[in-house]
Amino acid sequence: MNIHPIKESIKANIQQSEDLVIKELKAEEKYLEVIYINTICDETQLQDFLIKPFFEIGENSHFLSYLLSHPKVKLFDSKKTVQEELISGKSVVFFENHIFLLDSKLDKNNTVTETSVEVTILGPQSGFSESLPTNVGLIRQRYPEKTLVIESTNIGSISKTSVNIVYDSKKVDQDVLNKVKEFLSSIEIEMFQSGEQLLDFTKKSKRTLFPTIMVTERPDRTAVNIAAGKVILLIAGSPFAMLMPTVLKDQMSAMADIYQTYWIGKFLLIVRYIGLITTITLPALYVALTSYNPEVFRAQLALSVAGSRHAVPYPSFVEVIIMLLMMELLMEASIRLPKAIGSTATTVGGLILGQAATEAGLVSNIMIIIVSLGAISNFVIPISTFSFAVRVSKYFILLLSIFYGLVGVILGVFMLLAYMVSLDSFGKPYLTFREERV
Amino acid sequence: MNRYFLYLVLLNMLTNVIIFVPKFLLQYRFDGMLISIIIAIGVGMALMYVDSLVFARFPGQGFPDIIQDQLNKPLKTIILVTFALFWFIAGLLTLLGYIDILHRFINPELSKAWLIAIFLLILCFVIQIPTKKVMYLLEIILFINVPFIVFIFFKAVTSEYLSWDSIFEAGTHFYSMPNISAVAVASYVFSGYTNIIIFNRLFKVKLKGVNFLIIFGLSILTLFTSVMVPIGMHGVDKVSEYIYPWILMVDSLRLPYSPIERALFIFLMLYINITVISVAVHWHVAFELMKGTFSRGKGKKKNRIVLALFFTIPILLVIRIDYMQPELLSVYWLIARMFFEILAVLGFFFFLKRRKV
Incomplete structure (x- = not known):
């Protein structure tokens, strides 16, 4: 030749x-x-x-x-x-x-990093790295089964990012696998950098508020989910794995649950659901119960709420919107700021501004409690993409409560439930609570 | 799935207190109310059994799917539209009744048209999702709400203001002639089974006998509590003076240790969910029946027209509601409903029994 x-x-x-x-x-x-x-x-x-x-x-x-x-x-x-x-x-x-x-490819960024988004007290502390072979190796170590299948494909017309589809051929639901493959082949994108883009992409074909794909940085969570029959995507250059299908109960479960005794795990789960309900409904309930239906409370409680509001010169919904907006700005700011200044922002925003706002008579004391309680409850949700979705959905219920009072809150929650029921994650109903055997 | 059938029947049992069933039955408390209730249980159980028997021959098929190739088009359209109309009215009366309650007890300043608009918006979303998902939603809503409703029932029955003497007094009027319209109204608690004409699409296996046993037990419990507890609370003489005997009965309950002291508010909040899902189930059936009349392929535009009708008709009605006496309308409809049901079930029985699957 x-x-x-x-x-x-x-x-x-x-x-x-x-x-x-x-x-x-x-x-x-x-x-x-x-x-x-x-x-x-x-x-x-x-x-x-x-x-x-x-x-x-x-x-x-x-x-x-x-x-x-x-x-x-x-x-x-x-x-x-x-x-x-x-x-x-x-x-x-x-x-x-x-x-x-x-084959002399340079494998950069293959150091295994510590988990930073999904932190647990007990259990493994390391997350994925940014290198695909290292990540596959991490999964293989945790899942030594002959039936583990790793398929390779490329996404992105320019970036040609290599993506590995990982699943257990014995446990995977064949329908789900076909749907995932169909979904991946339907993607038309130039630059594919990280799996989180898939969330955005599902929005384009069928816009959803709640994520139907889970993003995780934990190899242990990934291995457990493979055993539960899920399909995993590993993307070259991203320290996050995508788990499909994902329903509500997956978004609400933290790895800490299985590193605790049974009842403690269940207790933590219940606390998390209480947090979810609190963060969604609390601001709306405040508007409904102060402006529309104060008679619902027993008299003493209604009076103390009204008493705390006596200096506030505008209706309760203006107060709620101002405070929620301030909270959102504070959260965004603390993400953007470098770590060294981050704590300053929370101190200035949370403590000083809150204190000053009540003393100036712009918002009531109870409002401060409600806003901070709502924000704290929001942080309880373990998966960050889902907690963002929840952050948005509370405004929807707030809007209904502004126009309809208590009835609006109930109807808003109903609508949210109906919306979640109507969602599908690769063929799995979103609100299913059936446990997969692990 | 067996439990889904149970949910459908249970839903109607729960809604009976807002669609004027107790009020109407209590009018006959001295003239054969109890015997009518017992007859109604017999009639209702029989109709339900026959209907489920007929539809068990077509597992996984709704009524429109069954008659798809059996009848010629105009006849099919007439039948389906008539059925759809009945289901639409069923949902509509529940909705109008509850809007009236909300207007009286929670939001008197809010106009009824504005209030019903938000209900309709949610309903229009819910009724067009697939049948299976309506069922999921029904299951979730029942699971969330029924425990609290049972708690309030329990509070009512154990209340110290419940006069058992009044209840026993009502019992002494047991031996009197039954009344046909009382039978018709009381049999409403069973009529959840009629939704099987669409929800049969989900029933792939035969219903077990234990379901009917549970329904039998629950229906006795529902019917007797829904008339006897108001009698015990308000007294046997004056109980029929109220339009909403049940809701005023709940308003007399006090929860001394809860931040919400009056049980009425909790009760009404729970019943918002029950009402919406009940109307959604009925309208979903109506919507699917209307869809059955369209030929395949060009449904999308017509679906929107149907949804628009579902949205506008109740708003137009609610504006004029005060001139129409909803409680009277409801009662007429409740009575008409039973005869329609008997006709429909007999029709299914003789017509579909002969057809090969």
């Missing part, structure tokens, strides 16, 4: 750039040429697997059989794939009349 025209066309097609390396190796009668991009290529691997043996192995035919039998070396397929592989980090080796591809 004449390799010369192929070599030339590759050189011509690849745009000249700083990090492209074309190196010729010569030793006695042996001659070898290698092309790679040094920024995405692991040069120590190149050194170990190619350059050292090249000078150590004497004869041409011996070095050829070394290359042919090396597990990391592949024979040339076609010109197009050679170019793609070169861009993705492999080195192209020209030796005698053969072209080889040496």
